[in-house]
Amino acid sequence: MTKRSELPCDARFDGYAALHQAFRWQVPEDFSIAEACCGRWARETPNAPAILFESDSGCRAQYSYGQLQRAANRLANALQRLGVQAGDRVAIVLPQRFETAVAQIAVNQLGAVAMPLSMLFGPEALEFRLQDSAAVVAIVEGAALASMRQVRARCPALRQLLAVGEGAQADELEWMAALQAEDARFVSARRKADDAAVLIYTSGTTGPPKGALIPQRALIGNLSGFVASQNWFGFDPAAPERGTEAVFWSPADWAWTGGLMDALLPTLYFGRPIVAYQGRFAPERAFELMQQHGVTHSFLFPTALKAMMKAVPAPRQRYALKLQAIMSAGEAVGDAVFGWCEQQLGITVNEMFGQTEINYVVGNCSLLWPARPGSMGRAYPGHRVAVVDDEGKICPPGEPGDVAVHRRDVHGDPDPVFFLGYWNKPEATAAKFTGEPSNSWCRTGDTAIMDEQGYLWYQGRSDDVFKAAGYRIGPSEIENCLVKHEAVANAAVVPKPDAERGALVKAYVVLAPGHQGSPELVAALQAHVRGRLAPYEYPKDIEFIEALPMTTTGKVQRRVLRLQEEQRAREAALA
Template identity: 75%
Template sequence: MENLVVQSNDSYAALHAGFHWQVPAEFNLAEVCCGRWARDTPDALAIIFESDSGCRAQYSYGQLQRAANRLSNALQRRGVGRGDRVAIVLPQRFETVVAHIAISQLGAIAMPLTHLFGADALEFRLRDSGALLAIADEVGLPLLQALRTQCPSLQTLITVGGQPQGEHEVCWMAALQAEPARFTAVQTKADEAALLIYTSGTTGDPKGALIPQRALIGNLSGFIASQNWFGFDPAEPGKPSDAVFWSPADWAWTGGLMDALLPTLYFGRTIVACQGRFAPEKAFELMQRHAVTHSFLFPTALKAMMKAVPQPSKRYQLKLQAIMSAGESVGDAVFTYCQKQLGVMVNEMFGQTEINYVVGNCSRFWPARPGSMGRAFPGHRVAVIDEEGKTCPPGVSGEVAVHRRDVQGALDPVFFLGYWGNQAASKAKFCGDAGNSWCRTGDRAHMDAEGYFWYEGRSDDMFKSAGYRIGPGEIEHCLIKHPAVANAAVVPKPDAERGNLVKAYVVLSPGHFGSAALVAELQDHVRAALAPYEYPKEIEFIDALPMTTTGKLQRRVLRLQEEARARLKGLRAKRQTRELLAQD
């Protein structure tokens, strides 16, 4: 949808100057990611699936379209129409892709939910969104069955595996087999809602970011750049591509859905769906087996791969052409490992669910600098601004923000529509006039003279742990539900492996006393209600939390305390090393 064919000697400035968005009035994810390929190249390979249990299968674009048509008919028969929310509680598998295509064909709104969510997290999102129908596998089904009475809008469950119970549940295969393989898709406007993706809240409940159909167009310049043109050769535009994409990122999150699955299908390429836990050796074996050329790997995954297989070329024959990474800085060691051992330069990227894929690197057309977030991708106007919304000069710290309009003055299609049912939060995300405003990211950074952004931290209390974006509010609420907890604060604890660990400071209720057994009990309490990556890896019991005079929790005080402890620990380790060396 954009003019991205350039000569290999073009500079970064030339890329921006020659870039123009081309956003049609009507646009639909199902059509551009499947429909057109099913008509033009129906036998082209779309999905390669495998699971830890040994199941393997391949699906063409034609097969994908026929299955999606049957599901669209089945959903329509059960009352799903334009604008209705449909929850998808599935991991990486063929049915997940079918669900997204089928829902988009109806003009309905897909709400991807990770199967890692516990009861509390699922219930809130289902109730808040008013989801009409949910699709789940045997892992998520029991929770959804238990929650149906608490979610009055949820009328039907479609089960992918598992055993349907009652008249409100139906088997996936039975539902599809009862429907024709033809369906006339609705025509949607580019500004119509396509996805509802919930982000973790720093305080209070998570917010549902409403993503329009056009947002995929806004993602494409960053996707192509960070994937080093994704198999396209600017010198030979018509040359066939052998691109095969894989990422362990969960398709329920923006990183897996908008950074991997949908852009790959948009270009009619093949994506590998692997259902199972990530493991370094398994990742290398999978990439070799399927000749993976492009990937999105979190820094945590890359670090694990580096430690497990220091010299992959001695064990595996890989065809990697590009790796994109995001969530935290990969660091010099991982950057060098990928360059020397994998033969690719890691392109780091920055974005949010609300405004994804806006800053990053493309080693093919501008130098990647280790530790930098990169530069603004073509089509996006990104700056560091101060509290008044004014652009900061190079080297001055401020908040990363993305402008509604690009450098050409055209509206940037990457923007979300707003937060579901939360106008106040939607308004607070922007500063300036409605059509000429900056969207605040909440991330602090400074920009150097060459346009590279250097991350400094969150303006609020969000943080990243092992690539996951963590909001303390939901975890604190969960902890406080336990009878032993009077109050709680969640902050990041610096960690060399994960970037940060989730740490909770807990004030106990009268009559309760801190112990190792209580720590384990509280950890299990959070793990059961939320996602596994959200439970506090460390819990410290204290008499009182730091508060402002108006009664607001000062997480910043605890965060700084953890950072100071980490520095002191590092200094002690260095001193001990010097003493040992002196003894030798």
């Protein structure tokens, strides 16, 4: 088991090529996320801080690893009393708070499968996932109880609701009462590394959500990327055996992969504290939290960074920050935000790429290899990544294709990061893989170009890339260019159907505070893009919008806007 002062691998590295050649996965036959992220620390350093809680209402609390373990033991006993068995799905509908970490550890100790669900989900979204997974118990924060009650009768497998906070009804269990009735001791059964641990539903940007079943070992598969993208999180690169103090915070929802597998669990794995903030994201509040808690490492998605850049252009003049690293993922950061972070925060953003099924596989580590603005980065140690064509053959450098990850690393060892499959969807699981031999490449559905040095350059989701007047258009480059204009807070580019050209480039633009939409601004933004990109890439149509449609994971839903344009075109044709 990795100690607090050790790296999650068996060698020290200097340089990208040496990093890959020296790295070897260490995946024990028995591995438990609960033990790795809490149990061992509760025994070795029980008083070390684990969760630093703060809410927008002013409530603050600090919880140790010992407290986390005792609460998880009580909850595991309570769930066992409810009949939860190994393999059962337990829904967790909670925001960032202590109880969320408790639930993850407790469910894992039981050998059950944690199914995190966003607090933003409405009744329809909850019902689909509860029915599809056949979850037997749901642990629900008070604010989400009303939606859960609407659908509970239509989810026959759901036996009980466990309410966190006030608001439990007579047929529901109240969190504190349930835990106080149980013993603070619990003996966990041994878990295999291949055992299912988490069921996370994809965001559904290209179709109905699918449940990705994540094994215990996937956390190990995340660690090389996590440590690298966080500039050797918790380690002194000059003397890794010494270790350093580290405090993590991210606004990423703990109900999705970015918050759970890129923030909460890896932070706990290394025995460090993580800030749990229960409140809406706001740029100034983000800086205040980082200052107050001495945050050293963070995951900030591009949308958050853009908002912070626009709201606080010179943050170090207002805040005393201890930031050592920022990882960003979900969308391309773009060189405007990249440059702002370097100049105003003194941080080279390490972009990362992954997805629920195969997370944390590509990115940067500014300590070990140079980050290139606009690039997704290179394959992280232990992951073999390529760009493949429709037949699963590796594309030559400079040719766009689908980013794919091989089942085995450069040494021929199995990559532990892979998901087990889509819940009850064997055909969809099989369709995810391609190539010879034995369908060994897992497609991500994201289009990119790989250069001669192995850097990947994101072109967009495969279904986001479109052709206009015969030219292949990747939306991210145009969006990045628009955001560089002082009037633009965010932007999304989609095709607008056109009889002559097939499609026009259309931009939906969210304005920065203090700016108003006008024909003059439209012309200025068009000129702004035309003067920086290819002539065919400037948006022929610009529509100002209050907010872009977003998934619960912070990704722009271009599909929603694209379908809206298609509907408008159909209506115009009938008029």
